[in-house]
Amino acid sequence: MASEHPVKERVALVLGTQYQASGYLLTKRLVLTTAHAIDDIGPMRVAVPGGTREVPCQAVWLNTTVTSDAALLLADQDLVGPDAPWDERPVPFGRMGGIRKPPTAECIGFPLVARHGRRPDTEQFVGVLKTGSHMVAGMYILDGKHAPPRWGRGRQRAWRGMSGAPVFVHGRLVGLAVSVPDNWGEARFGIAPMHVIAADEGFREAYERYTGRGPRLQDVQSGADHLDFEELYAESIVQRYGRLTVFGIDLSRAETGTWPLETAYLSLDVVPGGRYGSGSSDLLGALMEELRRRGFDQPQRVEDALAPHSRVVIRGVAGSGKTTLVQWLATTAAREEFTGPLDTLNGFVPFVLPLRTLARRNPEALPTPAEFLHATGHPRAGSMPPGWIDDVLAAGRGLLLIDGLDEVPQSYRDRTRDWLDDLLAAFPGTRCVLTARPSALPDGWLAGAEFVELALAPMGKEDVRVFVQRWHEAARHTCRDDEEAAELRDFEATLMAGITAMSDLRRLVTNPLMCALVCALNRDRQAHLPHGRRALYDAALQMLLVRRDEQQGIRATEGVELTHSDQVAILQRLAYWLIRNDRSEADQATLRRMIRESLAVLPSLRRAGEDAELLDKVLRHLLGRSGLLREPSVGTVDFVHRTFQDYLGAKAVLDEEDIGQLVKHAHDDLWEDVVRMAVAQGRPKEVRDILRGLVGRGDQEDDYAVRLHLLALACLGDAAQVDPETMQLVSDRSAQHLPPRDNDTIERLVAAGPMVLNQLPSHPSLAPELAEREVRVAGRIGGDTALPILATYATHPDLKVRTAVNAQWPQFEPRPFADQVVVQLIGVGHPVAAFVPAHLDELRRLKQNERVTVSWAADANEIAGRFDLRHLRNVALDRPRADVLAAFVGARVLSQIVIAEPPPDLDLSPLVGEAVSHLTLIGFGREQSASCERLWSDAPVLAGISGLTLRGMHPTTLAPISAVFPDLVRLRIDAPPSIPGQEVFAPGVIEFIE
Numbered sequence: 001m002a003s004e005h006p007v008k009e010r011v012a013l014v015l016g017t018q019y020q021a022s023g024y025l026l027t028k029r030l031v032l033t034t035a036h037a038i039d040d041i042g043p044m045r046v047a048v049p050g051g052t053r054e055v056p057c058q059a060v061w062l063n064t065t066v067t068s069d070a071a072l073l074l075a076d077q078d079l080v081g082p083d084a085p086w087d088e089r090p091v092p093f094g095r096m097g098g099i100r101k102p103p104t105a106e107c108i109g110f111p112l113v114a115r116h117g118r119r120p121d122t123e124q125f126v127g128v129l130k131t132g133s134h135m136v137a138g139m140y141i142l143d144g145k146h147a148p149p150r151w152g153r154g155r156q157r158a159w160r161g162m163s164g165a166p167v168f169v170h171g172r173l174v175g176l177a178v179s180v181p182d183n184w185g186e187a188r189f190g191i192a193p194m195h196v197i198a199a200d201e202g203f204r205e206a207y208e209r210y211t212g213r214g215p216r217l218q219d220v221q222s223g224a225d226h227l228d229f230e231e232l233y234a235e236s237i238v239q240r241y242g243r244l245t246v247f248g249i250d251l252s253r254a255e256t257g258t259w260p261l262e263t264a265y266l267s268l269d270v271v272p273g274g275r276y277g278s279g280s281s282d283l284l285g286a287l288m289e290e291l292r293r294r295g296f297d298q299p300q301r302v303e304d305a306l307a308p309h310s311r312v313v314i315r316g317v318a319g320s321g322k323t324t325l326v327q328w329l330a331t332t333a334a335r336e337e338f339t340g341p342l343d344t345l346n347g348f349v350p351f352v353l354p355l356r357t358l359a360r361r362n363p364e365a366l367p368t369p370a371e372f373l374h375a376t377g378h379p380r381a382g383s384m385p386p387g388w389i390d391d392v393l394a395a396g397r398g399l400l401l402i403d404g405l406d407e408v409p410q411s412y413r414d415r416t417r418d419w420l421d422d423l424l425a426a427f428p429g430t431r432c433v434l435t436a437r438p439s440a441l442p443d444g445w446l447a448g449a450e451f452v453e454l455a456l457a458p459m460g461k462e463d464v465r466v467f468v469q470r471w472h473e474a475a476r477h478t479c480r481d482d483e484e485a486a487e488l489r490d491f492e493a494t495l496m497a498g499i500t501a502m503s504d505l506r507r508l509v510t511n512p513l514m515c516a517l518v519c520a521l522n523r524d525r526q527a528h529l530p531h532g533r534r535a536l537y538d539a540a541l542q543m544l545l546v547r548r549d550e551q552q553g554i555r556a557t558e559g560v561e562l563t564h565s566d567q568v569a570i571l572q573r574l575a576y577w578l579i580r581n582d583r584s585e586a587d588q589a590t591l592r593r594m595i596r597e598s599l600a601v602l603p604s605l606r607r608a609g610e611d612a613e614l615l616d617k618v619l620r621h622l623l624g625r626s627g628l629l630r631e632p633s634v635g636t637v638d639f640v641h642r643t644f645q646d647y648l649g650a651k652a653v654l655d656e657e658d659i660g661q662l663v664k665h666a667h668d669d670l671w672e673d674v675v676r677m678a679v680a681q682g683r684p685k686e687v688r689d690i691l692r693g694l695v696g697r698g699d700q701e702d703d704y705a706v707r708l709h710l711l712a713l714a715c716l717g718d719a720a721q722v723d724p725e726t727m728q729l730v731s732d733r734s735a736q737h738l739p740p741r742d743n744d745t746i747e748r749l750v751a752a753g754p755m756v757l758n759q760l761p762s763h764p765s766l767a768p769e770l771a772e773r774e775v776r777v778a779g780r781i782g783g784d785t786a787l788p789i790l791a792t793y794a795t796h797p798d799l800k801v802r803t804a805v806n807a808q809w810p811q812f813e814p815r816p817f818a819d820q821v822v823v824q825l826i827g828v829g830h831p832v833a834a835f836v837p838a839h840l841d842e843l844r845r846l847k848q849n850e851r852v853t854v855s856w857a858a859d860a861n862e863i864a865g866r867f868d869l870r871h872l873r874n875v876a877l878d879r880p881r882a883d884v885l886a887a888f889v890g891a892r893v894l895s896q897i898v899i900a901e902p903p904p905d906l907d908l909s910p911l912v913g914e915a916v917s918h919l920t921l922i923g924f925g926r927e928q929s930a931s932c933e934r935l936w937s938d939a940p941v942l943a944g945i946s947g948l949t950l951r952g953m954h955p956t957t958l959a960p961i962s963a964v965f966p967d968l969v970r971l972r973i974d975a976p977p978s979i980p981g982q983e984v985f986a987p988g989v990i991e992f993i994e
Contacts, residue, residue: 004171005091005092005168005171005172005173006024006106006108006166006168007085007087008049008050009025009048009049009050009051009080009084009085009086010024010025010048010091011024011025011048011049011108011109011110011122011166012024012025012031012033012046012047012048012079013046013047013048013110013120014031014033014037014038014044014045014046014073014164015044015045015046015047015054016037016038016043016044016045017043019037019038020110020112020120020160020161021033021034021037021038021110021161021163021164022108022109022110022111022161022162022163022164022165022166022177023046023073023109023164023165023166024091024165024166024173025048025079025080026072026090026091026207026210026211027210027211028078028079028080028086029074029075029076029077029078029079029210030072030073030074030075030210030211031046031057031072031073031074031075031079032070032071032072032164032166032173032176033070033071033073033163033164033176034069034070034071034163034164034176034177034178034192035062035063035064035069035070035071036064036069036163036178037163037164038059038062038071038073043056044056044057044058044059044073045057046073046075046079047079048079048080049122050080050081050084051079051080051081051084055075055076055077055079056075056076057073057074057075057076058073058074059071059072059073059074060072060073060074060206060209060210061202061203061205061206063197063200063202063203066137066138066139066178066192067137067138067139067192067193067196068192068196068197068199068200068203069176069178069192070164070176070192070197070203071164072203072206072207072210074210090211090213090216090336091173092171092172092173092216092218092227093172093173093174093194093195093198093215093216093217093218094168094169094170094172094173094174094194094217094218094219094220095174095193095194095195095217095218095219095220095395096129096131096140096169096174096193096195096219096220102128102129102130102131102132103128103129103169103170103220104126104127104128104129104169105126105127105128105129105142105167105168105169105174106124106125106126106167106168107124107125107126107127107142107162107165107166107167107168107177107189108122108123108124108125108165108166108168109122109123109125109161109162109163109164109165109166109177110122110123110161110162110165111123111159111160111161111162112159112160112161113159120161123162125142125144125162125165125177125189126144127142127143127144127187127189128142128143129141129142129167129169129174129191130142130143134181134190137190138193138196139178139190139191139192139193140167140174140175140190140191140193141181141188141189141190141191142167142177142188142189142191143187143188144187144188144189159180159189162177162189163176163177163178163179164176164177164178165177167189167191169220170220170227171227172218172220172227173194174191174193174194174220175191175192175193175194175197176191176192176194176197177189177190177191178190178191178192194217195217198215198217203215208343213336213337213339213343213346214338214343214344214346216336216346216347217347218230218347219391219392219395219397225385226385226387226388226391229380229383229384229385229388230349230388230392232380232383233334233349233380233384234334234335234349235334236378236379236380237330237331237333237334237350237352238331238334238335240378240379241261241326241327241330241331241352242261242327242331243261244261244265244324244327261324261327261328261331265324265327265328266321266463266466266467266470266512267301267302267303268301268302268320268321268325268456268457268459268463268512269300269301269302269456269457269460269463270300270301270302270305270314270454270455270456270457302314302325302454302456303340303341303342304340304341305454306341306342306433306454307340307341307342307344308341309452310430310431310432310450311424311431311432311434311446311449311450311451311452312432312433312434312451312452312453312454313434313435313436313441313446313451313452313453313454314433314434314435314436314454314455314456315435315436315437315438315440315441315453315454315455315456315747316435316437316438316455316456316511317437317438317456317511317751318437318511318513318641318642318643318646318673319511319512319513319514319641319643320456320511320512320513321456321511321512322403322404322435322436322456323403323404323435324512325433325435326352326401326403326433326435327352329345329350329399329401329433330350330352330399330401332345333345333346333348333349333350333399334350345399345431347397348397348398348399348431349392349397349398349399350399350401351372351389351398351399351400351401352376352401352403353367353372353375353376353400353401353402353403354376354403354404354632355402355403355404355405355407355408355416356403356404356407356583356584356585356638357375357376357377357585357632357633357636358375358376359407359408359409359412359582359583359584360583360584360585360586360636361375364412364415366415366416366419369389369390369393369423369427370386370387370389370390372389373389377633377634393426393427393429393430394427394429395429396427396429396430397429398427398429398430398431399430399431399432399433400423400430400431400432400433401432401433402420402432402433402434402435403435404435404436404584405434405435405436405440405441406436406437406439406440406669406670407584407642407670409582409670410582410668410669410670413440417445417446417449420432420434420446420449421448421449424449432451434446434451437669437672438455438747438748438750438751439669439672439707439747439748439751440669442744444743455747456511457780458510458511458782459509459510459511459512459515460810460811461813464499464509464515465496467512467515467516468492468495468496468499468515468519469492471515471516471519472488472489472491472492472519475488475519475523476488488523490527491522491523491526491527494522494527495518495519495522495527495529498529505518505529507753507754507783508533508536513641513643514536517536517540518536520540520543521536521539521540521543524539524543525539532680532720533680533718534680534681534718534720537644537647537677541564541568541628541644541647542564544626544627544628545562545564545567545568545626545627545628562618562621566598566602567622567626568648568651569598569601569602570594570595570598570618570622571622571626571628571629571648572648572649572651572652572655573594573597573598573652574586574590574591574594574637574648575639575644575645575646575647575648575649575651575652576648576649576652576653576656577590577594578638578645578649579645579646579649579670579671579674580661582670584638584642584645585632585636585637585638586636586637586638587635587636587637588619588635588636588637590637591619591622591629591637592615592619595615595618595619595622596615599614599615623637627640628640628644642673643673646673646674646677647677647681649674649677650662650674650675650677650678650680650681651677651681653674653678654678654681654682654686659678659686659689659690659693660693662674662675662678662690662693663690663693663694663696663697666693666694666697666708666711667697667701667704667707667708672711675690675694675711675715676711676714676715676718677718678690679691679715679718679719680718680719680720682719684721684722684723687715687719687720687721687722687726688722688723688726690715691712691715691716691719691722691726691729691730692726692729694708694709694711694712694715695708695709695712695729695730695733698712698733699733705736705737706737706744706745706748707748709730709733709734709736709737710734710737710745710748710749710751710752711748711752712730712733712734713730713731713734713752713755713756713759714748714751714752714753714755715730716730716755717752717753717754717755731759734752734756734759735759738759738760738761738774739760739761739766739770739771739773739774740770740773740774740777741770741773746773746776746777746780749777749781750777750780750781753781754781754783754785756777756781757778757781757783757785757786757789758785760774760777760778760789761774762774762788762789762792762793763792764792764793764795764796766796768796768798768800768801771793771796771798771801772800772801772804774789774793775789775790775793775801775804775805775808776804778790778808779804779807779808779811780811782811782812784816786812787812787816787817787820787821788820790805790808790817790820790821791820791821791824793805794806794821794822794824794825794828794830795824795827795828799830802825802828802830803830803833805821805825806822806825806830806832806833807833808821809821809822809833809834809835809839810835810836814836814838814839814841814842815842818839818842818843818845818846822842822843822846822848823846826846826848831851831852831853831874831876832848832851832852832853833852833853833854833855833876834852834853834854834855834856835855835856836856837858837862837863837866840852840854840863840866840867841866844866844867844868847868849867849868849871849872850871850872850873850874851873851874851875852867852872852874852875852876853875853876853877853878853898854875854876854877854878854880855876855878856878856879857878857879857880857881858877858880858881858884859880859881859883859884860881860883860884860885860886860887861887863884863887863888864886864887867887867888867891869888869890869891869892869894870892870893871893872888872891872893872894873893873894873895873896874894874895874896874897874898875888875894875896875897875898876897876898876899876900877897877898877899877900878900878901879900879901879903880899880902880903880906881903882903882905882906882907883907884906885897885906885907885908885909885910885911886907886910888910888914889910889914891914891915892915893915894914894915894916895915895916895917895918896916896917896918896919896920897911897916897918897919897920898920898922899919899920899921899922900922901922901923902921902923902935904934904935905934905938906935908935908938908939908940908942908964909939909940911942911945912940912941912942913944914944915944916944916945917944917945917946917947918945918946918947918948918949919942919945919947919948919949920948920949920950920951921935921948921949921950921951921953922951922952922953923950923951923952923953923954933955933956933960936955936960936961936963936964937960939964940964941963941964941966942964942965943966943967944967945965945967945968946967946968946969946970947968947969947970947971947972948961948965948968948970948971948972949971949972949973949993950971950972950973950974950975951973951974951993952974953973953975954975955973955975955979956979956980957979957980957981958971958973958975958979958980958981958982958984958985958990959980959981959984960981961981962981962984962985968985968989969989970989970991971985971989971990971991972991972993973990973991973992973993974992974993975992976992977992
């Protein structure tokens with residue numbers, strides 16, 4: 001828990017030449033005080049009780065408005081001595097949540113009346129904070145409980161000097177004393193609310209600069225018990241979710257196979273889901289708007305993609321990192337350590353709701369907010385104050401992290417959606433992130449609740465490299481000596497070389513689970529990896545179930561020795577039971593029953609001892625030594641990853657000759673991976689029966705035709721052998737669903753993998769909407785086979801299709817894509833977008849420097865030298881850095897520059913004296929109005945620019961624009977026709993864009 005505020009070492013005395021004020025230390029040098037008291041007092045000094053002396057300081061931010069009358073002062077050195085007690089955690093800020101019963105508050109400062117001789121001293125003012133008083137003025141009122149003090153010398157107010165004194169409720173800083181209202185005597189203070197102060201953009205910037213974090217406010221109206229519990233809850237979230245289990249780090253000791261989440265978390269890319277319109281008339285501007293506002297399949301880091309949206313569905317295949325993302329969001333919120341785009345989530349309270357657990361508990365009655373902690377087995381559930389979660393959600397501070405919608409049985413999913421709709425309707429300010437496998441939800445299933453859908457993209461080359469490096473760094477800590485560590489470095493180098501050179505291996509390491517599996521097997525097998533997905537899983541089971549104990553010389557640790565086949569028999573029985581019953585978890589009684597049933601058919605186990613004793617031994621062995629089972633909560637058991645459950649369940653299907661059941665349930669997304677795993681393990685006849693069964697069901701059941709036919713197509717890539725007739729049958733049926741007609745079909749085609757690429761029509765005259773979908777499928781699947789398809793559509797007559805082709809570049813190696821696809825775009829005059837500096841290098845190699853879009857937040861250094869400035873005519877820049885235009889000084893024929901989301905401090909001075917004649921600024925949002933005004937206030941005179949286009953910039957007046965651009969003959973703007981300042985332009989200069 002945080003230290004109890006106020007703390008005497010933080011109460012500050014602020015001194016000027018003419019005035020005395022109070023304040024409070026936020027850090028050892030940063031002081032929060034009032035603005036009006038320091039506005040005209042000249043040099044300032046600050047001292048604190050027990051401090052060594054008065055220290056000079058300067059204001060780094062101030063606001064003199066009545067409701068935000070505050071300043072931040074920065075002292076020249078620490079104000080507290082090295083031996084003084086100090087809690088590094090931030091001072092908790094508070095927000096009053098309504099006008100209910102006034103709470104007791106305390107205000108402490110240095111009033112003149114409290115002087116002890118010539119020495120200032122403190123006074124602690126205690127009273128009730130009345131949030132229902134002075135509401136029109138936007139302030140709080142603090143009424144004292146004692147008689148007012150005598151008037152000061154010369155009829156000055158005795159409380160003079162208390163300006164800037166901090167006001168605390170339940171240990172949270174809720175405001176600053178700034179006035180003594182007239183006509184109410186001396187026992188009443190006017191308080192500038194902390195939530196108003198913290199909302200000031202300048203305060204937030206300065207606070208973050210000097211503390212390293214954004215300000216957080218807590219609702220303090222509920223009482224101290226709620227606030228204290230919230231801190232304990234945050235600590236428990238970090239303890240519960242703050243470590244990540246990484247497969248295969250140390251097979252001899254499972255406890256060393258975890259990493260602290262803050263170092264293990266690897267940010268992944270997502271594909272945005274939203275689609276928006278375009279409105280620019282010139283080609284370069286249209287391209288930029290298409291790239292920025294349509295999104296296509298350009299990957300974004302998941303943190304960037306989450307930031308603008310309050311409700312998000314994250315789709316991802318098994319092992320893609322969905323649960324890890326949920327853990328990272330929960331722990332980072334609990335620590336209040338979000339930075340960058342997600343820093344607005346600091347102060348939110350995370351609630352992790354694993355649907356696998358909730359569905360096992362009671363899928364017909366999902367929990368109310370008051371039941372969240374009990375339903376998930378949270379250790380703090382019993383001490384939660386009544387009403388705490390409701391208060392958090394009502395204040396708009398809840399972060400719901402709902403993991404694994406695909407693990408809810410299909411028959412209950414609509415009920416789950418109703419539960420979520422009701423929850424968000426009751427608490428509309430709640431942020432929500434929901435995870436699911438790609439096929440678990442129909443396209444737009446949650447659109448009515450305004451959810452945005454994002455899909456986790458396969459790991460790129462750099463992500464794989466970083467993951468492999470981190471895995472081996474962690475594994476080195478388990479090495480017994482330098483020789484073993486050196487050997488591990490050789491394994492790492494061999495593996496990375498293999499991933500780069502072998503396309504089959506490259507296709508496998510597309511998510512964190514498969515990356516970790518390959519790393520572990522590469523180490524275990526001395527850099528000799530098995531080929532294919534089935535062989536990898538078989539090897540993984542052998543490694544986990546037998547080899548790790550053999551290598552350590554461990555035998556019969558639980559009093560029983562289980563062979564590989566013994567363990568597989570038990571585990572696949574459990575896996576298939578879970579699958580048939582739409583479960584992801586079972587209680588230990590179920591596992592004991594599985595063991596008992598297995599004993600009847602495993603003679604080697606029956607000889608090991610009496611059944612009752614043997615059950616306990618086998619149970620302990622499977623939980624403690626198999627490496628495949630775990631206890632997510634007391635009395636329950638599940639597989640360490642759903643993928644192993646599906647693999648073993650598929651093995652059980654084949655062993656029990658239960659293909660009819662497999663085909664019967666194949667439309668259920670919970671069975672999809674089981675089907676593919678069964679095909680991967682099946683013998684030719686079994687594979688034929690499964691594939692023909694899928695096609696037959698799809699032919700008979702129109703509702704499932706797309707799902708089943710494309711699942712059969714996906715299975716072709718998993719099968720070791722398929723007879724030609726069956727292969728042709730599957731190909732013919734899947735071709736009926738091409739090109740894809742909706743996003744759901746796109747996801748299924750992408751999941752099917754490279755087999756799809758041979759099926760795509762790839763016709764250059766295909767209708768634009770259908771062609772764009774094919775482009776997205778080819779780009780998402782990737783690989784060399786996709787390049788000819790993208791090259792075909794690079795010459796499509798529709799701008800949107802060509803732009804979609806261009807947007808796939810980040811998914812491929814720069815040079816092959818440039819040589820096969822970009823050259824086609826260049827050939828039809830399409831202005832090519834570059835997404836990383838290496839793309840600019842390829843464009844220069846291809847001598848394509850006339851029209852280029854730089855589609856990342858580039859600075860001048862990243863661009864300089866990568867253009868042939870002799871031939872550059874048009875350039876577009878996406879979210880550039882402030883200095884970016886310096887890279888284009890000396891461009892002889894550069895006539896047009898398009899900038900999307902220019903920074904407010906963009907330096908326009910490099911354009912002085914240059915050849916640029918037209919400038920387009922695309923803002924996308926009314927929040928850009930302040931940035932627009934700052935651009936003109938700092939800009940030099942840019943004579944020679946005759947055309948200016950402003951989209952989404954929303955200036956408040958046009959007058960400053962004429963001063964910066966005196967030679968304008970055309971100003972295109974989407975501002976309302978009533979905007980002021982038009983009179984400074986000649987008639988006909990301004991054109992309003994609809």
